[in-house]
Amino acid sequence: MSLTENQRAIAEIAAAVESVSEAELDAIVDELLAARRIAAFAGGREGLVMRGLVMRLFHAGLDVHYQGEMTTPHIGEGDLLILSCGPGNISMVEALAGVAKRDGARLLYLTAQPQNAPASQADAVIKITAQTMADDQASQAVLPMGSAYEIALFVLVDLITNRVRARRQESAGELRSRHTNLE
Numbered sequence: 730m731s732l733t734e735n736q737r738a739i740a741e742i743a744a745a746v747e748s749v750s751e752a753e754l755d756a757i758v759d760e761l762l763a764a765r766r767i768a769a770f771a772g773g774r775e776g777l778v779m780r781g782l783v784m785r786l787f788h789a790g791l792d793v794h795y796q797g798e799m800t801t802p803h804i805g806e807g808d809l810l811i812l813s814c815g816p817g818n819i820s821m822v823e824a825l826a827g828v829a830k831r832d833g834a835r836l837l838y839l840t841a842q843p844q845n846a847p848a849s850q851a852d853a854v855i856k857i858t859a860q861t862m863a864d865d866q867a868s869q870a871v872l873p874m875g876s877a878y879e880i881a882l883f884v885l886v887d888l889i890t891n892r893v894r895a896r897r898q899e900s901a902g903e904l905r906s907r908h909t910n911l912e
Contacts, residue, residue: 745881748858815861817845
């Protein structure tokens with residue numbers, strides 16, 4: 730029996746999420762909790778997911794900012810820059826990696842293409858095994874371009890947040906208390 734298109738899409742996302750090990754999730758949390766300040770960036774739809782990460786880490790009580798917002802502080806030694814670039818080789822991501830490294834910040838890089846820049850500059854590289862625009866030309870995948878990567882990244886963001894919360898021994902109520910009341 731062949732899978733339906735819906736089932737194939739879910740399988741693509743599940744495989745991408747499962748490509749990141751428990752140890753890698755713990756390593757991400759270690760980086761987050763060791764940082765004095767955190768900034769994050771990605772372009773396009775990945776940028777929307779990274780904004781979600783920033784929001785959830787803020788709810789978890791961390792000093793975290795999205796690059797490009799006017800309130801993003803200077804980062805340097807003791808700080809962490811998180812970049813996501815599924816296909817790699819995106820000039821803005823490469824430029825931000827260079828600035829972060831020049832000024833002494835650590836770099837956590839999420840990608841499906843760890844052989845592409847700026848992975849070589851990163852202190853930690855997490856590979857999310859999923860199709861991106863770097864390899865979608867002859868693909869049999871259901872989801873277009875980098876959708877599997879982006880959706881898996883969104884799931885991973887919440888798994889990371891859960892681990893941060895657990896390590897900080899905070900309740901869901903404590904996270905909720907930091908949620909905006911201006912909605």
